[in-house]
Amino acid sequence: MSVDLELDEKKFEQKLDLLAIRIPRELSSSITRLLNGYLLDKPRIKPIVEDPECEKNRLAILSERIQSTDLSEIPEQILESVKKLCEIEVIPHSLTLGYSYWGADHILKQILPPGVEVPSSFETTGHVAHLNICEELLPYKNVIAKVIYDKNQPRIQTVVNKVGTITNEFRVPTFEILAGKKSMETEVKQYGARFKLDYGLVYWNSRLEHEHIRLISLFKKGDVICDMFCGIGPFAIPAAQKGCFVFSNDLNPDSIEYLKINMKINKVEQFVKAYNMDAREFMKEIVEVPPGEDKMEPPVVTSIEEDKDDFTSENGSTNDTGGSNGKCVDDSTKVASAASKRRAEISSEECCSTDGEPIKGKRKGNKRIRGGVNIESACKPWEHFDHVIMNLPASAVDFLDVFNGLVQKKYWKGDLPWIHCYCFIRASESNETLLAVAEKALKAEIEEPVFHRIRDVAPNKAMFCLSFRLPKECFQEDNQSAFASGDSIS
Known part of the structure; x- marks a missing residue:
């Protein structure tokens, strides 16, 4: 139920009866220094203003403490210094502080019940202010939104409030627009990339910017990335800008539409391929060996060398939490990329065009290969990919079963990929609890897992990223049927 509180802006007007000194315009700086501490000191109010009677003069507005026309509240020594510069002419000066002067906090304290x-505070996404109004304040949501809109425009053009809990399969909150423009389509900028989105149709969380940067810093140019829950591209776009090839998928068709828009805006269409399907089906599709490729003689894989130093702490040593089995690595803040030993189709120094000729010249970033190699010609994900991003913390761990028997050993080249699985861990749970769930899904033991704590999302709930090398037991052997699925996790 909404309470109709009238916002009468005139009620917030406050008139100040003050004194001012008329001074020559050219002495403004000098007198400001001399009267330091005795001039009006209010945020966003200048103590030196134009004189309405003479453009060659200025008015130095005195502090509210100065009430005597003889200026007896100011030390005589200071007054004498001022008199040496000019004649002191004291005049009355009135100042009205209106609704536009006061901040949102001051206004709302006056309006809302004691x-x-x-x-x-509120969260912003582009020009949209996102409120999480508690139940107690819901009756006053409209007046709260109006005040926040008034006090933050033009930076904020739309104020919304989340309605209910997230129930749809796309994990997109439902919002009601309380003030400002009715459109929720906006644009945000992060780490040199631009993202266009409709806040009412797709998921976006500005608080994850540092995590996006952290994970992308682990990738190297030429790496092949599989983003199972890509959204509008907060990982995919900057990874592509870095020169990675990204297979990006999301179940939400609106997310994929905006991903494609953002690919064009950031000029990375050659580096990203978009899919709109279930995440398990996505992974199965990209590793399916195309007709013709399966008739070629596969490489002989003698062994898979595990890179023990891929995930390290800043001092170069692996951290042990001292847990029950000592296998969990915790709070690793700097993780080295795992792609240094793989057999890359495209080297970081020279790229080939579609006709096999090298593309020469030294240019920055993606421009060097634009017009030449693209993700279709450069990548064979059934042979190799370097990283998998699973950014769906509420349920990503449930999708780990897709990796059990996913890739065919006879076609695979190089090291197995790193899996980055986002998850929530409650205060009553431990890293080992989640690890056991992940291993059950994979039907394999995870060696040297890394747990990176991202942020607290509730008093007893935190968001983590579990990173690990895909166990070699997950390989599909020659006698296995394709895409053997592990047990589902309840």
Whole structure:
């Protein structure tokens, strides 16, 4: 139920009866220094203003403490210094502080009932302000939104509030627009990339910017990335800008539409291929060996060398949490990329065009290979990919079963990929608890897992990223049927 609180802006007007000194314009700086501490000191109010009676003069507005026309509240020594510069002419000066002067916090404290907690912050995505108004404040949501809109425009053009819990399969919250423009389509910028999105149709969380940067810093130019829950591309776009090839998937068709838009905006269409399907089906499709390729003689794989130093702490040593089996690596803040030993189709120094000729010249970033190699010609994911991103913390671990028997050993080249599985861990749970669930899905033991704590999402709930090398037991042997699926996790 909404309470109709009238926002009468005139009620917030405050008139100040002050004194001012008329001074020559050219002495403004000098007198400001002399009267330091005795001039009006209010945020966003200048103590030196134009004189309406003479453009050659200025008015130095005195502090509210100065009430005597003889200026007896100011030390005589300071007054004498001012008199040496000019004649002191004291005049009355009135100042009205209106609705536009006061901040949102001040206004809301005056409007809302006593004892009600005033909203102190909100999240922004482009020009959209996202409120999480608690139940106690819901009756006052419209006036709260209007004040926030008034006090933050033009930076904020739309104010929304989340309605209910997330129930749809795309994990997109439902919002109601409370103030401003009715459109929720906006644009944000992160780490040199631009993202266009409709906040009401797709998922976006500005608080994950540092995590996006952290994970992308692990990738190397030429790496092949599989992004199972890509959204509008917060991982895919900057990874592509770095020169990685990214197979990106999302179940939400609106997310994929905006991903394609963002690919064009950031000029990385050659580096990203978009899919709109179930995440398990996506992984199965990209590793399926195309007709003709399966008739070629596969490489002989003698062994898979595990890179023990891929995930290290900043001092270069692996951290042990001292858990029950000592196998969990915790809070690793700097992770080295695992692609240094793989057999790359495209080297970091020279790329080939579609006709096999090298593309020469030294140019920065992606421009060197634009017009030449693209993701279709450069990548064979059934032979190799370097990283898998699973950014769906509420349920990503449930999808780990897809990796059991996913890749065919006879076609695979180089090291097995790193899996980056985002998850929530409650205070009552431990890293080992989640690890056991992951291993059950994979039907294999995970060696040297890395747990990176990202942020607290609730008092007893935190978001983590579990990173590990895909166990070689997950290979599909020659006598296995394709895409053997592991047990589902309840």
